[in-house]
Amino acid sequence: MKRLGLISTYAVLRENRGLALSIRQLQSTKFNSQEKAMKTKNVNKGSRGFAVTAEKYEPIRKAILASIPRSQDGMSFKELVAAVKGRVSEELFPKRGSVAWYTKVVQLDLEAKGQIERIPGVKPQRVRRVR
Numbered sequence: 001m002k003r004l005g006l007i008s009t010y011a012v013l014r015e016n017r018g019l020a021l022s023i024r025q026l027q028s029t030k031f032n033s034q035e036k037a038m039k040t041k042n043v044n045k046g047s048r049g050f051a052v053t054a055e056k057y058e059p060i061r062k063a064i065l066a067s068i069p070r071s072q073d074g075m076s077f078k079e080l081v082a083a084v085k086g087r088v089s090e091e092l093f094p095k096r097g098s099v100a101w102y103t104k105v106v107q108l109d110l111e112a113k114g115q116i117e118r119i120p121g122v123k124p125q126r127v128r129r130v131r
Contacts, residue, residue: 040105041112049112050105056092060099060106063087065115065129074119074128080107 038057040049067083068075075083081100093099107127110116119126 040109042108043111044108047108049109052102052105056102057106057109059088059092060084060102061110064103064106064110068116068127068129070129070131072119072128074122074126076124076126077104077107078124080127 036054037051038054039051040057042049063084064080066087067080081103084103085099088099093102107116111118111127115130116127117130119128
């Protein structure tokens with residue numbers, strides 16, 4: 001079965017009024033069949049990861065790993081987003097705020113995989129590469 005976009009799926013559901021799906025089920029149909037979705041991990045307890053396409057995950061992951069220092073000081077999230085924006089294509093992320101959202105999703109995934117870590121006891125939160 002071909003997956004439709006979220007809006008198209010909603011239109012189909014409205015036509016078939018007897019069919020009721022939750023928002024989560026609608027969100028799972030977001031990617032079309034040509035895009036390969038992957039599930040990220042989340043380091044926060046009680047939180048699940050997100051489904052993102054590899055097409056968007058990989059450039060953000062590479063930009064994060066290239067931007068975050070291994071030093072004790074690390075980097076704040078605001079600094080990280082600015083650094084990642086400079087390293088990824090605007091064509092791939094045309095929506096405002098999109099880079100920040102993907103940066104956070106990939107940051108949480110990389111933390112869960114042990115590639116980066118939060119610096120404990122520091123506010124605002126800062127992250128660094130694991131040695």
